[in-house]
Amino acid sequence: MTHDEWTRVRELFDAALTRRSSERAAFLDETCAGSPSLRAEVASLLDAHDRAADFIEAPAYEVAAHLFADAIDHPVAGRAVGPYIIRHEIGRGGMGVVYLADDTRLSRRVALKAIVPGTGSDATRRARMRQEARAAAALSHPGIATVYALEEIGEELYLACEYVPGRTLRALIESERLALPQVVDIAVQLARALAAAHAQGVVHRDLKPENVVRSGAGVVKVLDFGIARMENAAGARLTPTGDMIGTPAYMAPEQIRRQRVDFRTDLFALGLLVYEMASGSNPFEADTATATIARILEVDPLPLSQVSGTGLPALDRIVALCLRKDAESRYASAERLVADLEHLQAQLAEHRDDAPAELPRAGGSAIVESRTRSAQWWWEFHQVAVSMLYVSMMYPAWRARAWLPASWGTFFFFAVLAAVATSTTVRLHLRFTARVYPAELAVQRSRALGWTRVSDAGFSLALLLAAIGIEHAHPEIATLLVTVSIAAAVASFTIEPATTRAAFAQHPSTSTLEPPRRARRTQR
């Protein structure tokens, strides 16, 4: 058809449409006389027009809306998925949407997890998922939400799991400050669940507060045991824009470094859960994922008791052992962790009426006898002893003043007075903080360090100079001054750093100890 012919078709089509359909045939006969092909063309277009009805009247995006609906292409309430009837959505996890559903075959409720579409098409991936699901389904423990089945319905994959009504640990942590016995109770239940799974060779890999549910009766269950790898296989932790869902805040260092992950990874996460339950915050969590990762790799959290004010060094030690950066130096098994936690729980029960701070001394076990605690006692003793010694030296200093040349004597005395006042005030303040506001201690210690060092040095130097001045007239007093001077210097620059390190550093390998975010925030 030439351009002119088509122009003619257009004209005739438009003109014909202005006429009644009964008159169109006659109109075409008249106008297309001698050109049957033109007539046929226009007539067929008119015919198509009459039959077209609503053809393409609705916009394309309406017609094709479902092409874009991947994200919501999931069953909705009342819809049947294989033998399951969906009730409603109960959550969205890394794997996709989770529904509460009824299993019509067994008349029980299940949590039905729709594994992100597209993951089921790959045969090898499917096989691996089946294998993982089988391993997870083999776990049978009251502390683990059972995996019932991996359902392959068409091209979609669904995981049917035990439905656990109750509140997640996340909700518990956010709504209330859990009491220590509660924390230990939850920890014991979690550790037993881990031990049972680890005994069968299944590692959770993604233990976090969202994956732990406590029922109204206080039974704690771990969700998604052994199926975390499916999520990673599905690549579903990334949103379309490539953002990570959630935070890496519960990953162990070896997970971040993509090294071998084994049961010790779960122990790290458990230690972190206990820390967060007791203190109310995750010590590694920072504003950005990168900062969080850096903290997990580099920062040793403050001992739990210093942050939470619970004063239970046994728990400190258990948590610190779980949170070791090096997986090898954590607990050698979840069983050991269970034993320690149960021991602690028994002691808590025994001493329920005692003040929490008295508990650790009551115990005879290796864990409850806290090395850290006695080191801190020595540190506090050091502060008090030094203060007393300094004050007692005011008398000899007063006497020595008179034996020195007049102006020198006065200067000497006031120098000693200033040093003693500064040093003792700061030291007693530190001891007070250690007792009353343990969470602030780290910050106060770093602030005080300069003051004590300078005043100690001034004190030693003043005594030494005075001793030289009175050496001939009063050799005995001069000897005393020199002795105290040397003792003070040694105490300040050698003994005190040692006791401080013993009391406050968990691992000698790590030199910096940052207080967790919450503690820092209160400083500002």
Add this chain to the structure above:
Amino acid sequence: MTKSSIAVASMIDHARQGDARALATLMPLVYDELRRLAIRYMRRERPGQTLQATALVHDVYLRLLQDSQLSWQNRAHFFGIAARSMRQILIERARTRGAAKRGGGRVRVTFEPGLIAAEAPTLDLEALDEALTRLATFDAELARVVEVRFFGGLSIEETAEALDISPATVKRRWTLARAWLARELGDTPRR
């Protein structure tokens, strides 16, 4: 003026200069909007709740053009580009869906019950696209009207504004183009 509308305005300027890259840059924006739209669309679970078509597409455009100081001409031009990008995205999507579902076969877009109306006509989007391309070879005006009206989702009046022609002309062209396409698709053996 929001960041995205500044971006849209400058992109349109580029597009006017024939910069093909502008279209490519606009596509993700339109794509996101389409996706959001589709999700809202799918959420309506019962039949008989058909949304007003123009209201929907206006949401898309308004969001893209929000607070913009685009001139009328720019806005018209924008509709043209947006319609083209929507066409490309929809066809691309239909194609990949078809490939995924039938191992290379094409997908027939179905009006799912609960989506639009009780009767469920089907439309082969790819066949329509091919027919439209054929139409454009001998009558670009008709093809442009279909693109803006069907893929862009504009009304007769809006199409007239976007293409700078009278509504009566749009109506005439639309009617013919629709008849021609319907005949083409009717003749196309169902694949």
